[in-house]
Amino acid sequence: MLKLMTGTAIVLALMAGTAIAETKKIALVLPGPVTDGTFNSAANKGIEAAKAKYDIEVVVRENTDFAQIQDVLRSYAEEGYDMIIGHGFQFAEPVMEIHAEFPDTWFVVNTAQVAAAPNVASFDNRWGDAGYMAGAVAGLYTKSGTIGHIGAIPVPVIEDYNKGFEAGAKSMRPEVKVLSAYVGSFSDIARGAEITTSLIEQGADVVTSTGNENVVGTIQAAQKAGVQAIGTAFDSQAMAPETIITTALINMDVNIDLAVGRLIDGSLKPESYVLGLNENGIGLAPFRDFESKISAEDMARIQAMMKEFADGTLPPK
């Protein structure tokens, strides 16, 4: 009896072993916690969706400091992971330094544009376009003629969004005043809220924010002051349905789905993939309650703008 059981166990183990051999092992390395409600949550949701869709084994590592990145990447590569996804532009440099040592592992960097043969690819979203869309909506909606953007830290993607926001607003309303300030932190939501309050005191009646947890601070400050906000990255309108007009989506789950899908079907190339509206890398979330608060004429202008992004007339070259 015991023999039989051991025999069955060995057979089962062997079967499991062959199954695992085909299963791709993927590590997602995040700079922050999966509970931040924006940047890191979005990546985590993306990898969860990929896990349900593909035959993969996933490990997620949170709160990775810049100084730890190289060691973390190295340890996953040494353990034989097929793909390591670094979530954030800060992963680009460490990846470039070590990728040549691990030719059997794919290194993928999100929100950066780097690539190197044979095994480095990147997926970036058109943050500037997302900012442009948010700015256009804000420019049309504002009654005071002043709008504001509160960024966490001026890293490249946030600066792109900031520039796009101003350009988009001015495209709809050339005389609009665009205020901008930085929190100096991705996690200090109290200061994010206070900065937002100060821009509201200076007349802003539509605000938007980029970063991680600080975005929540901006939305709460807008909610308390009774002005409007435009979300970023992650459709969180349920958090403040009377406050959030719409969300300039950065669909990080699409980045991850593409990376994993291309790894599995073998079509991943050492390139930087830049995802715009047509690739579903960015977009505008539904207006929901605000549908009725925006005039038909303004809505038509927003739709015309979206069409121009779709057919490539926008963004301005």
Added chain:
Amino acid sequence: MDEALFLSGLLAAGIRLATPIALAAIGETISQRAGVINVGIEGIMLVGAFVAVLVTVSSGSPWAGLAAAILSGAAMGAIHAVFTVRLKAEQIVSGIALLFLGIGLSGYGFRLTLAQGGTAVQVPGFRELDLFGLAGVPIVGPILFGQHALIYLAVIGAALLAFMLSSTRLGLMIKAAGDYPQALDAAGGAVDRVRFLCVMASGAFAAAGGAFLSTAQLWGFVENMTAGRGFLAISCVVFARWNPLGAIVAALGFGIADALQIRMQAGYPGVPYQFFVIAPYVVAIVSLALASRGSRMPAALGTAFSPQR
């Protein structure tokens, strides 16, 4: 009038930014006066912020949340006291352990409870008061009469503590425990018991500061939301020369500097934003350097007490 509005907004924001730091600084003052450094108050603030949100959401009352936060803070303080007062462990080391314990407990607790749903929970937090119906008075109204209840409680608490330290027997015992514990011991006072209670009190105040962040200034918890305020509180204690009222003034100075840099940023888009962001910290460092001259630190601060018999 524009200047007046600017000033009133500036001061109101400065007070809000200062409050969590002030509460933590009051607590740290008590603990250090009794001879125990607690560098872990950042961790205690985080636990307080988390517990306040959790209990506010489940009970529907921010006051219940505040009470629970204060209890959790006292419990965290008791852990520090067991190690530093009872077991005579190195105070800085125990404080650092407490810091990481607080970060871990609050983050893990958050994931086990409120973060489960995936969407943000609505927190029925504190609202600003309208004392005597005067909050609407231009400029001074919002500053003097339209603040959160916790802000008034912090000021009253600091005043009572200052009085207690300077003019009561208990105050004398606390100061003796921090300055010359042998004398307190010789006079029949229980040094370790005084220290233990003071460290628990410091935890309670720090947790109240965390609760202010998560249920008054904001309504919600995110991991690591204190963002270094616990450490600023420690520098306020030194700057204020271990006086609880001075600690409030120091925190207020920092809060107003922070509120000012926030407002300057949008006004001068040409100047790199980093110059503004560091301004409050520069103020803190410079004032520390100035204040440390001729400062009087509790003589037995940082050293465990063992009776010489």
